Amino acid sequence: SQQGEEDPQALSIQEGENATMNCSYKTSINNLQWYRQNSGRGLVHLILIRSNEREKHSGRLRVTLDTSKKSSSLLITASRAADTASYFCATDDEGGYNKLIFGAGTRLAVHP
Amino acid sequence: DAGVIQSPRHEVTEMGQEVTLRCKPISGHDYLFWYRQTMMRGLELLIYFNNNVPIDDSGMPEDRFSAKMPNASFSTLKIQPSEPRDSAVYFCASSAPDRPNTEAFFGQGTRLTVV
Numbered sequence: 001s002q003q004g005e006e007d008p009q010a011l012s013i014q015e016g017e018n019a020t021m022n023c024s025y026k027t028s029i030n031n032l033q034w035y036r037q038n039s040g041r042g043l044v045h046l047i048l049i050r051s052n053e054r055e056k057h058s059g060r061l062r063v064t065l066d067t068s069k070k071s072s073s074l075l076i077t078a079s080r081a082a083d084t085a086s087y088f089c090a091t092d093d094e095g096g097y098n099k100l101i102f103g104a105g106t107r108l109a110v111h112p
Numbered sequence: 113d114a115g116v117i118q119s120p121r122h123e124v125t126e127m128g129q130e131v132t133l134r135c136k137p138i139s140g141h142d143y144l145f146w147y148r149q150t151m152m153r154g155l156e157l158l159i160y161f162n163n164n165v166p167i168d169d170s171g172m173p174e175d176r177f178s179a180k181m182p183n184a185s186f187s188t189l190k191i192q193p194s195e196p197r198d199s200a201v202y203f204c205a206s207s208a209p210d211r212p213n214t215e216a217f218f219g220q221g222t223r224l225t226v227v
Binding site: 044101102103 | 168
């Protein structure tokens with residue numbers, strides 16, 4: 001069963017705009033990770049935020065984590081056409097013996 | 113390192129045939145995961161190994177599916193007999209010993225089509 005649920009399912013924006021994707025999960029976690037998948041390719045790790053962290057930055061990426069609400073958000077600033085991909089959150093379940101469970105993903109389309 | 117290597121990249125087989133998917137994890141990684149991705153069900157964790165030992169196979173859909181990891185550098189996922197509903201992209205991923213706070217590295221996947 002899926003642990004994380006992303007919102008929205010699809011997002012379409014223009015280059016230069018910011019893109020925000022949200023993820024909700026159900027159980028206590030060790031960490032939450034965000035991955036990117038280009039069409040027809042494998043997933044690539046973007047950023048990991050630990051359960052005791054609230055915000056993390058990496059380049060144009062900003063991730064927040066609210067463990068009280070069991071939710072996370074991924075913000076991509078100044079988006080580019082090359083950011084077009086699907087984005088997935090994944091949780092490392094605290095009680096799940098290091099299982100990594102993925103959500104359904106958000107499909108992001110960035111138009112030039 | 114070449115990353116996680118999966119073979120074949122594409123497989124087309126007839127219903128009832130045996131299918132074997134292969135994975136070579138990144139050297140030194142001691143966790144290996146098998147996922148299945150479909151439009152309907154998303155990314156499902158099928159089974160994962162730690163130090164070559166299966167830890168959780170609760171995601172394996174049926175007895176037709178089996179997975180092995182005979183050594184630290186090789187794993188297989190076998191479907192016997194295959195059915196059209198098994199058509200999906202199957203991913204293998206590996207991660208390093210200091211989990212749970214490390215990332216998983218994915219292979220390029222095997223696109224399986226059962227006709």
